[in-house]
Each structure stands twice: as structure tokens, then as C-alpha cells.
Amino acid sequence: MTPFHEAVRMTPLEQRIRDRIAADGPIPVSQYMSMALGDPDFGYYVTRDPLGAAGDFITAPEISQIFGELIGLWCAIAWEQSGAPERAVLVELGPGRGTLMADALRAAEMSPPFAAAIELHLVETSPKLRDSQRAALGDYDVTWHDRFDEVPPGPLFLVANEFFDALPIDQYVKTKTGWRRRCIAFDPKTDAFCFMVSEAPLAEISEEMQNASIGEIRETNPSAMALAGELGRRLADFGGAALIIDYGPAQSATGDSLQAVSRQHYHDVLATPGEADITAHVDFQELARSACVAGAAAHGPIHQAALLARLGIGQRTETLLKSAGPEQAETLRAAARRLIDPDAMGTLFKALALTGPDMPPPAGFEGADFGENV
Numbered sequence: 001m002t003p004f005h006e007a008v009r010m011t012p013l014e015q016r017i018r019d020r021i022a023a024d025g026p027i028p029v030s031q032y033m034s035m036a037l038g039d040p041d042f043g044y045y046v047t048r049d050p051l052g053a054a055g056d057f058i059t060a061p062e063i064s065q066i067f068g069e070l071i072g073l074w075c076a077i078a079w080e081q082s083g084a085p086e087r088a089v090l091v092e093l094g095p096g097r098g099t100l101m102a103d104a105l106r107a108a109e110m111s112p113p114f115a116a117a118i119e120l121h122l123v124e125t126s127p128k129l130r131d132s133q134r135a136a137l138g139d140y141d142v143t144w145h146d147r148f149d150e151v152p153p154g155p156l157f158l159v160a161n162e163f164f165d166a167l168p169i170d171q172y173v174k175t176k177t178g179w180r181r182r183c184i185a186f187d188p189k190t191d192a193f194c195f196m197v198s199e200a201p202l203a204e205i206s207e208e209m210q211n212a213s214i215g216e217i218r219e220t221n222p223s224a225m226a227l228a229g230e231l232g233r234r235l236a237d238f239g240g241a242a243l244i245i246d247y248g249p250a251q252s253a254t255g256d257s258l259q260a261v262s263r264q265h266y267h268d269v270l271a272t273p274g275e276a277d278i279t280a281h282v283d284f285q286e287l288a289r290s291a292c293v294a295g296a297a298a299h300g301p302i303h304q305a306a307l308l309a310r311l312g313i314g315q316r317t318e319t320l321l322k323s324a325g326p327e328q329a330e331t332l333r334a335a336a337r338r339l340i341d342p343d344a345m346g347t348l349f350k351a352l353a354l355t356g357p358d359m360p361p362p363a364g365f366e367g368a369d370f371g372e373n374v
């Protein structure tokens with residue numbers, strides 16, 4: 001490969017990761033994912049707004065206003081169920097363009113006492129997306145944070161849609177000598193990044209993992225679990241409810257779920273870091289467990305389709321259809337189908353609710369005890 005060709009091909013972040021590997025040796029998957037998404041100069045979310053039909057991927061609130069509206073009502077009901085506290089610390093983790101929160105706040109106006117109690121906090125690391133959120137939420141008094149633990153204490157009402165899947169995972173692979181951490185190295189022969197197995201062992205090995213076959217992969221997500229623990233502590237201490245919507249199996253599973261997407265298509269995870277979104281499945285079972293150990297109660301996970309149906313997506317679509325022209329009507333119907341169809345987002349996406357220990361099941365989660373996938 002000529003130096004000229006190399007210079008054209010390599011992203012600035014690729015060079016930075018190569019330098020890191022040259023200095024420190026192969027890096028864990030979590031470090032690669034953190035750099036690819038959040039490098040302060042070249043990270044994927046730092047340099048762009050990837051959302052929407054013209055971007056790399058589209059999310060539920062960008063598909064239909066009804067998604068955010070129903071979540072706003074969910075929060076208002078959860079606030080009432082929590083005893084209607086004077087202050088409601090309303091938080092969104094990873095608010096993207098601010099679309100979900102703008103729709104949610106509009107719907108929350110249906111409960112003026114809840115709307116009056118809201119203190120709005122957004123946890124967002126991307127400067128570009130903070131600008132979009134400022135534009136979408138211009139009329140509201142917003143405080144931004146880099147991390148959830150900066151959010152002031154108080155009764156918590158929290159939403160996280162497609163946030164946890166962006167938190168960095170680690171991968172472990174079963175080898176003949178036990179479970180070892182999967183790392184990323186640079187292969188000079190192919191002039192590309194490659195996976196390799198390091199000597200670092202996995203700290204905790206369940207009985208089921210001891211029986212795993214050679215080559216099986218197990219993922220862990222320490223930052224997601226720490227965050228779920230912190231959410232659990234806040235909910236136990238101050239009350240409230242959190243709604244986490246994301247994709248992943250309802251029960252912990254083995255396998256490699258690391259994936260990259262660029263322009264609505266799958267992309268090689270190790271190619272052009274910083275230019276593609278990288279995500280991993282959310283382990284709802286472990287998230288719920290971490291929050292429960294810290295004192296919260298967990299409900300679900302349930303399918304996104306079930307949650308939206310119970311919150312009234314059908315009725316809300318009918319209401320909007322009454323004032324829609326033929327073209328707009330078809331768009332509304334198609335958007336609702338996309339959110340709830342099993343072939344689209346309806347069952348791939350799950351919803352997990354965490355609440356204060358004394359709260360009844362939140363709206364849509366009645367009869368959905370932790371672990372029951374309905």
C-alpha cells in the first residue's frame with residue numbers, strides 16, 4: 001500500500017487508535033468502542049448528528065411524534081403514582097435531537113401540576129446534539145450534564161431510548177484455558193484492526209458459563225451496570241420511575257452482539273472507527289438486577305409493541321387521522337406500524353421500567369413482573 005493510499009483511507013481516529021495500540025498493546029473492546037463513539041475530537045457522536053431518514057439510523061421518536069407523547073403521559077402517571085412530589089427531576093439520557101423530550105413535554109401539559117413540578121435535565125456528551133436539543137426545547141429551562149451522577153437528587157422521572165446500547169461493552173471468549181478477554185490489535189500484514197484473545201481472564205464465571213463451548217462469546221457492560229445501580233439507589237432514596245427502551249434479549253444470552261451501522265446499512269465494526277455507529281445488545285436482565293440490588297423495583301421487560309398498545313398508540317393515531325389529509329394519513333399509519341409490528345421494531349425493542357420500591361406497576365407494566373416477557 002502506498003503512503004498516499006493509506007492517507008486517503010485512514011480516518012483520524014483510526015490513526016489515534018493505532019498509536020494507542022502501538023504504545024500500550026491490544027485494547028479491550030470497551031476502549032475501542034469508547035474511542036469510536038466518544039473520542040473528544042473524532043468520536044462518532046462528537047462530530048455529527050447521525051439521526052433521521054437521511055442519517056445513519058432512525059429512532060422511534062424520529063419516526064412518530066406519538067412515541068414521545070405517550071412517554072410524556074407515562075411520566076405524568078408515574079409522577080402521580082409516586083405521590084405527586086413537589087419537584088419532579090425529569091431526566092433524559094442521550095436525548096438525540098431532543099424530539100422525544102419536546103413531544104413528551106407537550107403531552108405532559110395535559111397534567112398541569114406535573115408540568116409545573118418538572119425540573120428538566122439532559123445527559124448528553126455530544127456538543128452537536130446538544131445544539132439540536134437546544135433548538136428543539138427552546139421554550140424550556142434545560143440543564144445539561146455529561147454524566148447522570150451530576151444530576152441533582154430528588155424524585156426521579158427518567159427516560160432512556162437507545163442510550164444503553166451505546167455504552168461500551170467488553171467481550172470474553174471461552175478458550176481451552178478458560179474465559180479470556182477479547183481485544184483489538186492492529187495487523188500490519190492486512191493493514192487493518194483485528195480481534196485477538198488476550199490473557200486477561202473474566203472475573204466472575206457462572207456455572208452455566210463453565211459448561212460453554214470453546215469459542216463462545218460473553219459480553220459484560222460495567223458502565224451500564226454501574227449506571228443501573230445508581231438509578232436504583234436514586235429511585236430507592238427519592239422515589240420515581242425510569243423507562244429504558246432499547247434492543248436486546250429479555251434474558252441474558254451469550255454471543256457477539258457488537259455491530260456497526262452506517263447510512264442505514266451494516267458496517268464492519270473494525271473499519272473506519274468514528275465514521276459508523278457502534279452498538280451492542282442491552283442485557284435487560286442484568287440491568288434490572290443491578291437496579292434491584294440497589295433497592296429499586298423492576299417491571300418487565302415487555303415488548304415495545306405491548307407498551308405502546310397499552311399506552312394508547314391506536315387511539316392517538318385515530319385522533320391524529322381525523323385532521324390528516326390522505327398522504328399524511330398514510331404516513332401516520334406507516335409510522336405506527338413501524339413502531340409496533342413484530343417485523344419492524346415491535347418486539348426487537350423492549351421496555352424495562354424501574355421504580356421506587358413502594359410504587360405500583362407503572363402504566364403499561366401491570367402484571368409484568370421482572371423477567372416476565374409479555
Ligand SMILES: C[S@@+](CC[C@H](N)C(=O)[O-])C[C@H]1O[C@@H](n2cnc3c(N)ncnc32)[C@H](O)[C@@H]1O
Pocket residue numbers: 037038045051059060061062093094095096097100123124125126129146160161162163166167
Ligand atoms: C442512538 S442515539 C438516541 C437518541 C435519542 N434517544 C432517540 O431516541 O432519538 C444515542 C444518544 O446518546 C448519546 N450518548 C451516547 N453515549 C453517551 C454517553 N456516554 N453519555 C451521554 N450521552 C451519550 C448520543 O449523543 C445520542 O444523543
